[in-house]
Amino acid sequence: MSTPDRRLTNKTAIITGASSGIGRATALLFARHGCNLICSDIREDARPDRPEATPLTTVAECISLGARAIFVKADTSSAAEVEALIAAAVSGFGRLDIMVNNAGVAYDGADPQPIWEYPDEHWDHTIAVNLKGVFLGCKFAAKQMVGQEPGASGDRGWIVNMASVLGIGGTPNSASYVASKHGVLGLTKTVAWDCAPHRIHVNAVCPGYTATSMTAAFWDNKDVRARLDGMHPFRGLGTPEDIARAVLFLASEEASWITGVGLPVDGGYSSM
Ligand code: NAD
Numbered sequence: 001m002s003t004p005d006r007r008l009t010n011k012t013a014i015i016t017g018a019s020s021g022i023g024r025a026t027a028l029l030f031a032r033h034g035c036n037l038i039c040s041d042i043r044e045d046a047r048p049d050r051p052e053a054t055p056l057t058t059v060a061e062c063i064s065l066g067a068r069a070i071f072v073k074a075d076t077s078s079a080a081e082v083e084a085l086i087a088a089a090v091s092g093f094g095r096l097d098i099m100v101n102n103a104g105v106a107y108d109g110a111d112p113q114p115i116w117e118y119p120d121e122h123w124d125h126t127i128a129v130n131l132k133g134v135f136l137g138c139k140f141a142a143k144q145m146v147g148q149e150p151g152a153s154g155d156r157g158w159i160v161n162m163a164s165v166l167g168i169g170g171t172p173n174s175a176s177y178v179a180s181k182h183g184v185l186g187l188t189k190t191v192a193w194d195c196a197p198h199r200i201h202v203n204a205v206c207p208g209y210t211a212t213s214m215t216a217a218f219w220d221n222k223d224v225r226a227r228l229d230g231m232h233p234f235r236g237l238g239t240p241e242d243i244a245r246a247v248l249f250l251a252s253e254e255a256s257w258i259t260g261v262g263l264p265v266d267g268g269y270s271s272m
Contacts, residue, residue, distance in 0.1 A: 008097075013036070021213055034067070041074075130183075203250045
């Protein structure tokens with residue numbers, strides 16, 4: 001087993017949605033743990049409204065931390081692009097140990113609508129990225145992992161899907177996001193069964209509200225911010241690094257007997 005401070009030495013990981021927020025924090029943490037990285041997104045630069053202070057792209061910062069890292073552009077809702085993403089990892093690094101299906105979109109913070117007004121295009125795009133994107137990431141990553149030799153621990157791979165506390169419970173005016181994240185948890189459970197005989201771990205993380213571009217729409221509204229802070233009994237909103245540490249755990253040999261779970265990382269939100 002690798003040492004706790006370099007837990008992913010000689011492992012290769014793909015992280016989707018890696019240019020900002022939780023995906024970026026996960027890539028940087030994996031880089032510190034010795035992982036080779038394929039950072040993927042629909043654009044290499046982070047969103048202009050991102051809270052991150054550094055001007056470096058995720059890949060540039062991973063390389064500055066001593067990791068081998070490349071950027072591969074891929075829209076996770078496209079089967080052809082996700083298949084090519086897995087192929088790029090294998091041609092660059094020889095195998096794929098870890099797939100983090102993190103890319104996601106949310107319309108409901110900026111444009112909350114009850115079901116009778118809910119825009120079809122918000123539904124279609126959210127389900128395409130948040131649910132079909134995770135399905136495609138699981139499908140093509142598992143296809144590669146099933147065919148590769150197991151590592152020293154006996155495991156062939158680790159898949160971590162980004163769900164949400166809104167995959168566990170509901171909230172008003174959020175039909176597509178809540179449905180997509182409930183779908184991610186269901187998908188995680190069934191894919192875990194398919195993959196278990198091949199020693200591939202498949203788990204999900206369920207973040208509470210976390211300070212990223214996705215929630216930046218709330219920052220300026222003090223009342224909304226205070227209400228959301230109050231829904232997280234431990235320490236208010238999370239940071240991307242809080243979530244990245246849980247992804248690292250589920251993507252490592254430390255999670256030796258864990259598969260098919262949705263781990264809340266939410267300051268207690270889902271215990272209410
Ligand atoms: P973010 O907006 O900072 O990052 C999302 C990234 O996904 C962006 O870099 C974006 O370019 C990328 N992306 C969007 N569509 C894509 C596509 N079709 N293909 C590839 N990449 C695409 O937001 P974040 O908060 O870091 O979100 C990361 C994940 O965490 C999402 O799945 C989100 O639903 C989930 N999540 C976020 C929160 C939160 O409060 N921020 C809470 C629970 C779950």
